[in-house]
Amino acid sequence: MKITEARRTAYEVLTRVEDGAYADLALSAALDRLPEQRERALATELVYGVLRRRGPLDFALGRFCKQPLAKLEGAVLRLLRLGAYQLLRLDRVPAHAAVHATVELAKELGLQRATGFINGVLRALDRGRSTIPWPTPEDDPLAHLEQVLS
Numbered sequence: 001m002k003i004t005e006a007r008r009t010a011y012e013v014l015t016r017v018e019d020g021a022y023a024d025l026a027l028s029a030a031l032d033r034l035p036e037q038r039e040r041a042l043a044t045e046l047v048y049g050v051l052r053r054r055g056p057l058d059f060a061l062g063r064f065c066k067q068p069l070a071k072l073e074g075a076v077l078r079l080l081r082l083g084a085y086q087l088l089r090l091d092r093v094p095a096h097a098a099v100h101a102t103v104e105l106a107k108e109l110g111l112q113r114a115t116g117f118i119n120g121v122l123r124a125l126d127r128g129r130s131t132i133p134w135p136t137p138e139d140d141p142l143a144h145l146e147q148v149l150s
Contacts, residue, residue, distance in 0.1 A: 004105045006039040007082060010046035011105060014078050023051055049085045055150030057084045060132050064124040076114045079106050083122040088129060095126045 009030045016026040027047050034040045050057065058069055061084050069077060079102055086098035099122045106115050135143035 004101050004108060005034065006042035007046065007101055007105050008108065009034060009039075009043040010050070010082060011078055011109070013043070013047045014050060014082070015075075017047075017051065018074065018078075023047060045090070046082060046085060049089055050081050053085060053089065053150070054081065055147050056134075057081050057088070059134075059147040060084055060088060060125060060129070061121065063132055064128060065121050073114070075109065075111060076106075076118065079109075079111070079114075079118055080121055083118065084125055087122065087126050099123060099126065 013021075013023065013026045013030050017023050027044060031040045031043060034043060058081070061080050062069055065072070065080070072080070082105075083098055083102035086093045086102075087095055090098070099119060102122060103115050103119050106112070106118050111118075134148050137144045
């Protein structure tokens, strides 16, 4: 099985959710194609994690992306969120593996033109994750709720 199979499934489910599907139903149907429990678990974690942590992921990505996230192609933004979630939230996925798998998935999806961009943003995020100026509840309670706890 390819390294990106769970990630590809997560990407496809996230695409369907953005198109209006319910996450649990779309994920349940997609998981039937993954024969290994480990792959199903990773796909599930990625889908629900990206959906749950979208605010903090976008906040962090916004610090390292020269373009506003709203101007990015939807497919590229979904890939960046998948990569960022792995970098920031999954301790068992090495940073180099998260970046590599995300770039490989972009290639598989026909987004070769964006691979350098995705690679650069995710590597910058990995290098600078400890310098992200997360809002604190004391300084900006609303921003803290939205960008740290969302």
